Amino acid sequence: AQRVTQPEKLLSVFKGAPVELKCNYSYSGSPELFWYVQYSRQRLQLLLRHISRESIKGFTADLNKGETSFHLKKPFAQEEDSAMYYCALRGTSGSRLTFGEGTQLTVNP
Amino acid sequence: GAVVSQHPSRVICKSGTSVKIECRSLDFQATTMFWYRQFPKQSLMLMATSNEGSKATYEQGVEKDKFLINHASLTLSTLTVTSAHPEDSSFYICSAYGYTDTQYFGPGTRLTVL
Numbered sequence: 001a002q003r004v005t006q007p008e009k010l011l012s013v014f015k016g017a018p019v020e021l022k023c024n025y026s027y028s029g030s031p032e033l034f035w036y037v038q039y040s041r042q043r044l045q046l047l048l049r050h051i052s053r054e055s056i057k058g059f060t061a062d063l064n065k066g067e068t069s070f071h072l073k074k075p076f077a078q079e080e081d082s083a084m085y086y087c088a089l090r091g092t093s094g095s096r097l098t099f100g101e102g103t104q105l106t107v108n109p
Numbered sequence: 110g111a112v113v114s115q116h117p118s119r120v121i122c123k124s125g126t127s128v129k130i131e132c133r134s135l136d137f138q139a140t141t142m143f144w145y146r147q148f149p150k151q152s153l154m155l156m157a158t159s160n161e162g163s164k165a166t167y168e169q170g171v172e173k174d175k176f177l178i179n180h181a182s183l184t185l186s187t188l189t190v191t192s193a194h195p196e197d198s199s200f201y202i203c204s205a206y207g208y209t210d211t212q213y214f215g216p217g218t219r220l221t222v223l
Contacts, residue, residue, distance in 0.1 A: 044214040095206045101152045
């Protein structure tokens, strides 16, 4: 079975502070990991995926297979980063995604 | 590119009636579409996976006779909530699996059953 855990439902930081949104997963094979973001009143959109190893809007995430984690990081948070963030996993056998419970990030001025 | 639309965005219906929600991939062909349900302040729960031209695969605990899914073309999937009851009130979201090996999400449909 595949499972994604985001331990923090709410995370609040001040503008300019570093932010880390935690994501842990369990999967028996080699998964693909994603971060999706949902801004207020908008649809869910892909932020980044581990195989791309890219930085989007200053966010990065590294897949740590030893710790089965895929934490999302940004060195200097901005107010516009306030949103709901979902970590998601996709197994190698198909295209379905398993989502974590989500973390609501609030960046205070 | 890669836009997914849903219609309607919001629907209110009486208990016992059926409601159809459409999901369209506007500028790409989607061999697979997914239907999710999201309760307030909760994550997305996958209801079913729909492949064009074949029967949908439902997740455990999802009643296939209650939530009818049709994926008649590569750009359209529909979810029909039959004999809706107040407990079916929720936010229904579809996604389409596209050419960049990515799921693109629709804006969601808010269903309220009175």
